[in-house]
Amino acid sequence: MxxxxxxxxxxxxxxxxxxxxxxxxxxxxxxxxxxxxxxxxxxxxxxxxxxxxxxxxxxxxxxxxxxxxxxxxxxxxxxxxxxxxxxxxxxxxxxxxxxxxxxxxxxxxxxxxxxxxxxxxxxxxxxxxxxxxxxxxxxxQPGKQEEQSFVALESDSIDTEMKVDKEPNNETERLERTVVFNPERKDLWKASFTSLSFLAIIPIVFGAIEYVQPFLPEADEVEGLLQLVLHSKWLIAVIIMLAVLIAVGFGVGRTFIRYGKYEISASKTHIYIDRGVLNESFFAIEKRRIQGLEMEQTFLKRIFGLAEVKLISSANPNQPEGGVNVNSLYPFLPINQAYKLIETVLPEYNLNIELKRLPRKSLLVKLLRPSWLWIIATVLLVYFKPDILNLEQAWWMVSLLLLLIIIIQRVLDYIHTRYAISLDQVQWWQGGLTSRMFVTKRKNIIEMKYSQTRLQKYFEVSSITTMNRSNPPHVESITDIPTPFALEMKDWYFKRTEDVELNS
Amino acid sequence: MEYKKLEHTLSPSFPKIKLISDTIINLVGLLVVVGLFWLYDYFSWPTWAFWILMFLIVFSILGCIWSFIEPTLLYRSWSYQYDHNYLQISFGIMKKQWITIPMTKIQAVSTIQGPIMQRFNTRSIKIETMGSAHTIPALEESIALQLREDLAEYAKLKEVDE
Known part of the structure; x- marks a missing residue:
């Protein structure tokens, strides 16, 4: 054809x-x-x-x-x-x-x-x-495919009555889509601010200026106009107000267009996403291809209580033009709604497990670990002593500021880190300014790595790295957890054979 | 609580093999640096080039010293173990690592032998999985071939759902 x-x-x-x-x-x-x-x-x-x-x-x-x-x-x-x-x-x-x-x-x-x-x-x-x-x-539709082979098999057997009885049920159950999420106006407003999408106007404006430069009047005239504006405080205020309004309006508009019409629905076997106002798109993924889940909270999203839920899947995360990642369920989900969504869409993931916090000594390990970034940056700063904002002393201030940020990041990481393993699932939160939750099933982990530096050995803590099937492989790690827990997890992983079925 | 050491170790000739191959690489590196010094002198390059070259030479001398200590330490740290379900490897001097790979996820196993390894009758084994590749350096020839056969045999089974 x-x-x-x-x-x-x-x-x-x-x-x-x-x-x-x-x-x-x-x-x-x-x-x-x-x-x-x-x-x-x-x-x-x-x-x-x-x-x-x-x-x-x-x-x-x-x-x-x-x-x-x-x-x-x-x-x-x-x-x-x-x-x-x-x-x-x-x-x-x-x-x-x-x-x-x-x-x-x-x-x-x-x-x-x-x-x-x-x-x-x-x-x-x-x-x-x-x-x-x-x-x-x-x-x-893979669901249908199984159905057909199933029907074919059944019709071979003598028992036709049974089939008639069974089939319609299965069909409706499989293909029935229930809507699980629609964004509310309130969430979209929050989303416009957390995504900082109003800042997106800046590169566009600069691009536009460069573009229309040849058509603009002579530079002198522009300068004269600029002088006029600068002399009147009034005018400046108005212009700034206008600029902010345009930027915010632009950001809100962008967010509403991108995420306004958005619908997540699920059937027994698939998850569907319909979205877009100008560019409509429809996306479907088979549930059994999902290897794990991720939830990400940037600093701003945490303030607003939002989070992004991402799927780790073995299908190619082929990013289509338009930039919205197909593996992201929705980037601005209110956090409790996010949990609820995962529960309804993927009931085999249980997120109500009590998570453990890191012991005090882990904080010490985190703080004692040398920061190569800071050391190299400081060496460079000491050597070049750049003048920033005409300040001769700037180099040690920048170095100190960087150190402060790194320390805050580490302390936050300590506060955010929580972890737990259950029968066949592992879940943890970690990360500093941007914190992330990761959850996967034991059978979906294709490789485990445990590591211990000299410093960690002294304090009896370890790091664990997991690998999931995806393209490229999805690697996730948690650092400075107590060694007994790491060993427990090692044993837990050895029981993986209980979860998987083998092709003979 | 401590991590346990795994069953098998590398071939005892591993430190020698590593030392020889490292020394060859270091000699070549040193030759390159000396060559650069000559170029610096001949073409009278600016002064900052001198400092970069000094840095390089200090770095490679430190590397040479380390290459005499490293092989023994690495040999002591390396161990591996396998059964029908899992392959475990462990190594690392400053940062010790333990890796567990389910047999079902191993996709290819190959043996590699360079001229120095041939001299010592050893082979290294490369294991490729869905997401990564690991190499066990220098095993005695018979052990390496046996390991390759075993891994290939155990890795034959695949999980449903792939």
Whole structure:
């Protein structure tokens, strides 16, 4: 089957979008220039553009996809032919994105990601109709796949009545999606401030200034205007007020557009995320691919009582354009709601276990550990003695400030560190200014490392590092926990064989 | 409470092998630094280059001294142990580490032998897992081959869900 004909238009649009700077430079800003680079550059660009369009049209005729025996068969490439087969069972998550381009035409795009390592491992449908997208998503649903094989097996056996009885139940149970989270207006306001997204206006403004510089009046005139403004305190106040208002408005707007329409829902086997106001996207991940969970709280988020919940999954955390990480459930969840969400979506994770705190001696270890960053920075500062803000003494102040920050960071880390293991689960909080919670199941840990420096040995504490399957592997560690606990955890990990099932 | 030492140790010839190979590397490094000094003199490079070269030479001399002490300490710190379910390795002089790897997560095992190792009849074993790679340096040839066979055998089983 061929792809949707509009994919040609989409690819041309993308080509133009990606080379927008070159186009502006060649045909607008330097349109008068007779410098050879620009002169020939214009012809070269037009040539490349025409070739590209021809290529895309030819490619559309050649590139095909089809599905047979529960697998996609894909043909790619004009000069170098590339055929691949992707079984539905390899598909780990589904992302559906509707950008402004798609919205305009009432179409959408679809990506199936697989767990294979390598570059070209996802199946993209750049443009397709909404109906086709629904159909394809429905087609690859792993839940359904098992269902079908199950049905096939059952029909072989004599007992048909049983099947009829069982099937509809299973079907509805599997595919039923319950909404578990919708952001509230209040949370979005908090989110706009914690994300500091209003600061995002600064680079945009600077970019814009640079961009319009050639069109601005002469520098002298601007200077005159500046003098005028500086002389009136009134005017300055108004301008600052306006600037703050614009920045905040911009930040709030950005957050609302990004996270305003957001819905997390779950079925028995999958987690779904629908989000976006301008660029809509849909994301689905199979629950059994989840290797662990992370919760992150930056300093600002802690003040507002928010946290970000992230999934550690064995699927590729392929970051699509737009920058919102697909492995993040929602970056601004109120903390108790975050716990509740995890409980409902992933009931096998139990977060109500009482966590232990570090003993006093761990704080001592943390404070006594030499900070290489501080030592190197101080040596450099002593040697160069830079003048900062015309202060000759600045070097020792900076060094002291850095030391203070490092100490605060370490004390906070001591306060935040809490840990516990239960029957088949390990959970801990740690971190200084930004603190993080990590929880995983014993069977999902693929490697354990225990370590002890001389200093730690003296105080009888150790560090533990775990590794989870992900791409790249997810490494997590907790430092300065009492050695008896580390040994207990070592024994605990040896019992891992109880949790896993082996293929014979 | 203490961590226990694991069952097996490296080949007793490991310190010698390491010392020889380290010395070769150090000699090459020293030659490079001397060459740079000559260049500095010949092309009359600026003074700051002199300080960088001094730093390099002090650093490599300290490295040479360390390379005489390190092999024995490392040999004493290294140990490993394995059974049907787990491979454990342990090493480290200043910072001691214990690593536990489930057999089911081992993906490839290979033996490596350089010319110096050949002279001492030893091989090192490289173990690749889903997330990392570890090398057990210098085991006696028969032990290394046996270990490779055993690991390959035990790692054959894979978990459901992969």
């Amino acid at each position: 061929r792809y949707h004909p509009m994919s040609i238009a989409f690819r041309i649009y993308q080509f133009i979008k990606n080379s927008i700077f070159i186009i502006l430079l060649l045909f607008l800003l330097r349109r008068e220039s007779e410098f050879w680079l620009f002169e020939y550059g214009r012809y070269a660009f037009i040539g490349i553009f025409i070739l590209r369009v021809i290529y895309l049209i030819v490619a559309w005729f050649i590139e095909k996809y089809e599905w047979k025996d529960r697998a996609f068969h894909i043909q790619k490439g004009v000069f170098v032919k590339h055929a691949s087969t992707v079984p539905f069972s390899r598909i780990q998550n589904v992302t559906r994105k509707t950008t402004a381009f798609h919205k305009l035409l009432g179409l959408t795009s679809l990506t199936f990601e697989t767990a294979r390592d390598g570059q070209d491992d996802a199946i993209h449908f750049e443009v397709l109709t909404k109906k086709d997208a629904d159909f394809l998503i429905d087609l690859v």
